[in-house]
Amino acid sequence: MAAILEMRGIGKSFPGVRALDQVNLSVEPGEIHAICGENGAGKSTLMKVLSGVYPHGSYDGEIVYDDQTAAFRTIRDSEARGIIIIHQELALVPQLSVAENMFLGNEVASGGIIDWKRTWKRTRELLAKVGLSEAPTTPVGKLGVGKQQLIEIAKALAKDVRLLILDEPTAALQENDSAKLLDLMLELKAQGVTQIIISHKLNEIRRVADRVTVIRDGSTVSTLTRDEITEDRIIRDMVGRDMAHRYPDRTPQIGEVLMSVRNWTVWHPEQPRKIIDDVSFDVRRGEILGIAGLMGSGRTELAMSLFGRSHGRNIEGTASIAGAPADLSTVSRAIEAGLAYVTEDRKELGLILEEPIQRNISLANLAGIASGGVLSAGRERRVAEDYRRDLRIRTPGVNQRVMNLSGGNQQKVVLAKWLFTDPKVLILDEPTRGIDVGAKFEIYTLMNQLVAQGHGVVMISSEMPELLGMCDRIHVMNEGRFVGELSRDEASLERIMALILQSEGKAA
Known part of the structure; x- marks a missing residue:
């Protein structure tokens, strides 16, 4: 089968760095082709070359699309040929409606005047294709990230997409929304839409990809067929070595209580309800304490309220660090007390x-x-x-x-x-979200070094294997309360989920 896309010998340089060096990529019609690599390997740069973000003449090599040499100088040039890229940072305007976003720059107009009736009709048709039933007049800012991601895909369909590029499409999505998006990718494949996906989530790649191209340090390392796709093989090609142990070894040396929080209660900033309800816990010197829970359980709200009361109102409770009362009333005072917080939203x-x-x-x-x-x-x-x-x-x-x-x-x-x-205590909120396995291992190693030096670490993560692999103890959180505590030996995915479900049953 002739390839719909050939990128041959692609090279791209920036001041002081060679981002791409002799990269080759071949994509067949109707396939889902995954691109994997460590952060900084050049994946997104390659797609920006393809889509015209980096115009023809600013890179080396040749792009052949639909048997014709491509010389895209703008995104409009590539979109005119049916190549649509959806970036990790969604390009939607929150204040505008779904319909206005869907046809922004691609308006349904007659005589220079927008035909809103046709726009709304077409919007409803496209939303139905991606499984949404929202009204075309709904402001995009009122929708969750999962639905916004689907709207981006519907927007691509409005432009008669032939080659759809998705850059980390599930990075900010919870599991249910991720599953819906992957299902939609498979549906689009059945309709003949060729797709390229950049993702760090190897389980998702195994589910949808027909082939995988691995890039390391700006160069093509391998292209794997579906039968060759395994997590071990992809990881080995990505990082240039086997990773027999996903989590670095550590012998815990756990000491006295370093941070103590008692009866911490936080009210919603706008609504008359508690978002954190009478939470108490300790962090010990040399310990990695995990906090597990589903989306919306209150994990981030707890961390932000502790760190200088950055979220919530009417905050009650006490905290001490290194045996002394800790004033956490402002961010600067929290820092002075020895607390630091790595937010889940780094950008x-x-x-x-x-x-x-x-x-x-x-x-x-x-x-x-x-x-x-x-x-x-x-x-x-x-x-x-x-x-x-x-x-x-x-x-x-x-x-x-x-x-x-x-x-x-x-x-x-x-x-x-x-x-x-x-800091004496470091709270890490989703510390490895959206980064590759090699960078994850480096951050895990850093965490181990910190606790070996006598610091305490609180780790919040939606990746249960990560919590199980790194933490000495795990508190399970649901609906703003701690509903169970598990030691390293006791903890398992099944026990964590059982505690969550049991707590919901009691609340009901």
């Missing part, structure tokens, strides 16, 4: 993307780079260089803007920022 809440690495790392501890009240650019740079080396942040220099880093390297910058505050 919105954890980083200033337009600023360089060194500025982001110093943000939470400006006193650490100041002398006599004056900030030292030299000291800031030296601190950033130390963390760049220790955390293996892949970048040509610490003056690089954070927005130009891969997801895994952005996460390392967030970690460096909080490590520079020298």
Whole structure:
């Protein structure tokens, strides 16, 4: 079968870094082709070359699409040929309606005037294709991320898509929404739509992909057929080595109570209801404490309310750190007390993307780079260089803007920022979301190093195997309450789910 797409010898350079070097990719009509690789391997860069984000002439090599040499200079050029890319950061305008978003720049018009009746009719037809029944006039901002992702796909269908590129489409979705999206991909495949998916979730790739191309350090490593696709093989090709143990070994050395929280209660910022209800727990020196729960169980709300009362109102309860009462009433006071919080949303809440690495790392501890009240650019740079080396942040220099880093390297910058505050207790909220297996292992290793040095770590994660593989104890959370506690030996996916279901039965 002749390929619908051939990318031959693709090379792309940025100042100080060779992002792509002789990459080859062949995609057959009607297949779902996955692209895997570590953060920074060049996956998204390759797709931006294909879609015209990086125009013809700015890269080396050749693109052949539908038996014709392609020279796309803008996204409009590629879309005109039926190539549509859906980026990890959704390109929707929250204030506009579903219909307005769906046809933004592609309006259904007659004589320069938008035909709203036809627009709404066409919107309903396209929404039905992706399994949605929302009214065309619904503001997109009122819909969940899962539905917004499906609207992006419906938007692509409105442009007569022939080759659909999905960049980390399930990264921000919970399990049910992810399953719906994967089912839709298979339906589109049955309708003849060719698809390329970039994903770190190897179980999802095994479910939908016909072939997988692995990229490492900007070069093509392998292309695997469906029969050859295994997690072990993909991981080996991605990182260049076998990973017999997904989680680094650690012999826990757990000491005295380092942080104690008692009767913590938080009310919803706008509604008359509790979002955290009388939660008490301890974190010990040298311990990784996990918090498990389904989406909406209150895990992030608990973390944010502890860290400077960043979420909620009418917060009650007490906390102590290292045996002394801890004032957590503001973020600066929480930091002074020895608490740090790595947010689950690094791009919105954890980083200033337009600023360089060194500025982001110093943000939470400006006193650490100041002398006599004056900030030292030299000291800031030296601190950033130390963390760049220790955390293996892949970048040509610490003056690089954070927005130009891969997801895994952005996460390392967030970690460096909080490590520079020298916290006694570090709360990690979804610390490996959207990053590859190699970067995950590096973050797990860092967590082990922190607790070996006597710090305490609280780990919140939606990935149950991650909690089971890393944590010494796990608190199970549901509807704003802790409903069970499991030791490392007691913990299993089945026992965690049983505690959640039993608590719901009691609440009912």
